[in-house]
Amino acid sequence: MVNTEVKLCGVSLKNPVVPASGTFGFGVEMADSYDLNILGGISLKGTTRDARYGNECPRIAETPCGMINSVGLQNPGIQAFVEQKLPSVRKHFNGAVIANISGFSIDEYVECCAKADAAPQTDILEVNISCPNVHGGGLAFGTSAKAAAEVTRAVKDVCRKPVFIKLSPNVTDITEIARACEDAGADGLTLINTILGMRIDIRRRKPVLANRYGGFSGRAVFPVALRMVNQVAHACSIPVMGCGGVSCAEDVIEMMMAGATAVQVGAENLRNPFVCKEIAESLPAVMEELGIDSLTEIIGII
Amino acid sequence: MKQSIYTIESNACVADKTWRMRLLGDTSGLERGGQFVDIAIAGRFLRRPIAATCWDAQGFDIIYKVVGQGTDEMSSMQPGTKLDILTGLGNGFDAGLTKDAALVVCGGVGASPAFSLVKELVRLGRKVTVVLGFNKESEIVLEDEYRTLGAHVIVATMDGSRGVKGLVTDAISLEKPEYDHFYTCGPKVMMKAVCEALEGNGEASLEERMGCGCGICYGCTCHTTDGPRRICADGPVFSKEEIIW
Numbered sequence: 001m002v003n004t005e006v007k008l009c010g011v012s013l014k015n016p017v018v019p020a021s022g023t024f025g026f027g028v029e030m031a032d033s034y035d036l037n038i039l040g041g042i043s044l045k046g047t048t049r050d051a052r053y054g055n056e057c058p059r060i061a062e063t064p065c066g067m068i069n070s071v072g073l074q075n076p077g078i079q080a081f082v083e084q085k086l087p088s089v090r091k092h093f094n095g096a097v098i099a100n101i102s103g104f105s106i107d108e109y110v111e112c113c114a115k116a117d118a119a120p121q122t123d124i125l126e127v128n129i130s131c132p133n134v135h136g137g138g139l140a141f142g143t144s145a146k147a148a149a150e151v152t153r154a155v156k157d158v159c160r161k162p163v164f165i166k167l168s169p170n171v172t173d174i175t176e177i178a179r180a181c182e183d184a185g186a187d188g189l190t191l192i193n194t195i196l197g198m199r200i201d202i203r204r205r206k207p208v209l210a211n212r213y214g215g216f217s218g219r220a221v222f223p224v225a226l227r228m229v230n231q232v233a234h235a236c237s238i239p240v241m242g243c244g245g246v247s248c249a250e251d252v253i254e255m256m257m258a259g260a261t262a263v264q265v266g267a268e269n270l271r272n273p274f275v276c277k278e279i280a281e282s283l284p285a286v287m288e289e290l291g292i293d294s295l296t297e298i299i300g301i302i
Numbered sequence: 303m304k305q306s307i308y309t310i311e312s313n314a315c316v317a318d319k320t321w322r323m324r325l326l327g328d329t330s331g332l333e334r335g336g337q338f339v340d341i342a343i344a345g346r347f348l349r350r351p352i353a354a355t356c357w358d359a360q361g362f363d364i365i366y367k368v369v370g371q372g373t374d375e376m377s378s379m380q381p382g383t384k385l386d387i388l389t390g391l392g393n394g395f396d397a398g399l400t401k402d403a404a405l406v407v408c409g410g411v412g413a414s415p416a417f418s419l420v421k422e423l424v425r426l427g428r429k430v431t432v433v434l435g436f437n438k439e440s441e442i443v444l445e446d447e448y449r450t451l452g453a454h455v456i457v458a459t460m461d462g463s464r465g466v467k468g469l470v471t472d473a474i475s476l477e478k479p480e481y482d483h484f485y486t487c488g489p490k491v492m493m494k495a496v497c498e499a500l501e502g503n504g505e506a507s508l509e510e511r512m513g514c515g516c517g518i519c520y521g522c523t524c525h526t527t528d529g530p531r532r533i534c535a536d537g538p539v540f541s542k543e544e545i546i547w
Contacts, residue, residue, distance in 0.1 A: 025518040029535070033303055033516075045520070053523070053530045058511040060521040062348045062372075069513065074520045074530055208511075218347050270514040270521075271348055273388070274305060 002287040003294035004280075006040070006261050008239055009162035009187045011096050011123050013040030013262055016252060016295060017280045020243050020266035021046050021100035021126065021166075022071065024276075026081075027089035033273060036089075038280045041096030043190075043264060044085065046128050047116070048101075049108045051077035061199040061208040066218025066245070067267055068197045070211035073102050073131060078112045086121040096123040100166070102131055106154050109141075114158040123162075126241075127155055130168030130193035131215075142168035142193070145180035152184035162187040164241060167232075170196050174228050175235035182236045190241040190264065191232060192225045218267040221245040226258050233259020233300045249279050249286040259300040303516050304331035304390050310383045311361060313376075318440040319368045320411060321377050326361035331390025335397070335418030336487070336507050336539050339364065340515035342386040346372050349388065351515045351534070353415035353487075353507075355444075362389075365414040365443055391515050392538050395419040395485050395505055403429040405481035406453070407470050407496050409488025410436060413444045415507055416487050417451075424452045431456065431479035435470035435492065439463035454479070471499045490547075497542045504542040508533045 004015035018041040024030060027042045036042065054074030061068050075081065081099070089097060099116035103109035109127060116122050129142035129151055141147045152165055165181040167174060169192040178189055194215025199208040207213075225244025233240055242260030246252060247268040255263045268275045292298055308327035316322045332339075332354050339362070340349040350372050355363040368374050379385075397404075397419055404423050406416050413434050423430045430453040436442050437460045448455045457465030458473040466473040470492060484504035486496045493506045510533045513521030517535025524533050525546040531537060 023514075023519055025520070029517045051529075053525070054520065057522060057524070059523070060348070060511045060513040060519070062346065064347075066347055067513065069519070069521060071520050071523075074523055267347075270519050271342065273303070273514060273516050273518060 002284050002292065004283055004287070006295055008096070008124060008241070008262055011162060013096050015040040015280050015283060016256065016260070016262040017276050017283070018043055018098065018241065018262055018264045019269055019276050020264035021128065023266045023269040026085040027093055028085070030273065031092040034277045036093040037095060038277050039093070039095050040262060040280070041098055041124070042089065042093060043098040043100050043126055044089065045075055046073050046100045046102045046131065047075045047078050047081040047112060048073055048103060049078050049112050051075065051080065056210040058208060058210055059214070061214065063197070063199065063216065063218070063220065065220035066216060067270065068199060068209065068214035068216045069194070070209045070214035072211065078115050082115050082119045086119050090121040097121050098124045098126050100126045100128055102128040106151055109151050110154050110158055113155045113163070117159040117161050124164060125155070125159055125161055126164045126166050126190055127151065128166045128193070130166050139168055139170065142177065143171050145176050148177050149180040149184035152181045152186045156185040164188040164190045166190040166193055168193050169224060169228055175231050178232040178236050182238050186238060188239040188241065189232060189236065190243055192221070192228050192244045195221055195224065217244065219245045219247050222251060226255060229255060229260050230258040230302060247275065249282045252279060252283060253286060253290065253292070253298065256295060257298050257302045259302070261299055303388055304328065305386070305388050308361070308385050308387050310379055310381050310385065312381055313379055315377070316365065317443045320365060320441065320443055321368065322363060322365045323376070324361055324363045325385065325387065329357040329359065329362050329389070332357045332362060333390065334394025335420070335422060336394035336415045337390060337392045338415070338515070338538065340388040340391055341376070343372050343375055348513065349515060350376070351391070351512045354389070355414045355417045356421065357418070365411055367411045388515060392534060393536070395507070395539050397422040397426060399503065399505070400428050400483040403431070403481045405479050405484040405500070406430060406432045407474070407484060407486040407488070408432065408434050409470060409492040410441065411443065412488030416485060417444060417447065419485060420448060420451055420453050430454065431481065433458065433470045433473050435473070435488065437461065469495070471495050474499070494547045497545065505539050506542060506545060507538045508540060508545070509538065
């Protein structure tokens, strides 16, 4: 019997498989399709203080081995998130519930994180300072070490639960931002968010996305995500949730060897809504094949 | 939502750039006309959401237009090919909303999602008028099949190569079909015009570029009087009153 359990800042996950924020709704959407309890954790859809429609459609465009999206943080607002979405996912899921929070100002991050932290259903907070799809928010905090540290410090002041900061790959040196977050008190880091991208409809001579640009994700970004996870794992001593282009159990192992303690699966859920279940199911056999008794033994060996 | 492997029984060109494919496999996920399936295509990252035209215990049919590389690849798929497909997606039309007579207005391959709705309306003993709009005669699909079901069929073509010359709304003002509930499926501009022109209650089936097709990515949201709704999971069929065009 292999051991798939991992620990994130004291929170135990039965396995490292976590659907990434924005690719698994608020969890409850999939509860009729399979038993969510096979998952280690779920990172819920990003939430802001006020309800948001997000960007106009088209919000999705395909790319070779991936896709770009510009959903733009559609969500019902923090109040509805805490009162409806969190209790609702908890009815179906006893693993780690990760509340993903976005904002347009430090005050907004603080207010939303405090509310999500106070909710009994939340196990971990994930602070998104890297959304490329909203103007004047999110990413603005994720591309400056100083601003990233400010958000981290302010949020840590009001939270008792572990705080992970979700980092953007759209920076010159991700380790600089990662270290700034660690120094400001972050308990962990999630990376990478999507890479800013674009598609053009050459017949209509217009961008495919109504928002012009969108976040690039999917299998194609896996090597980039892996490299950044590895760099950050070497630069920091706090745990990392690796994210970006993961599509199978072998990718989970690779991401963990690069330095991830848990592994998020994002765009692959859109092509195969059952993929997280399939990865969790196939992980023990892949571990046996590779001679891995416990996943904790491979974290950051590279 | 159900995921299963299906085998192509047939795949043939039935009109201009328009193909009809029959797939054999589990159809227990399909319940209402207007529901769709999401087809994985080797080498393409996202699935292709396409409405189910009709189904029986052995399999289901889709009618699709070649609009890009994914559907182009589908058009060359041979019988015997196996495909990974999600079925039973979306809410579908509500045949129960029609008391006596229904008006079904379709544009282009929008004729396909309404087919099983009309089948159900006829089964319930409702009188059905189907208005099919196309650019030209070579694009016409399902006209004979709708007649065989027992519907009164009116065809309109933009170039006048068949039936009424002009838009579906022109054909409706000319023929004045009786109805107490209407349904529409086709290009957005057409459905908007239909919803604005027709009196009484109706339903429209919206379309958008989709990510997941099953409500988890929020990639295909539309504006409604009830706030933002996901076309794939809350729709694709919405009532005329709730759609904000």
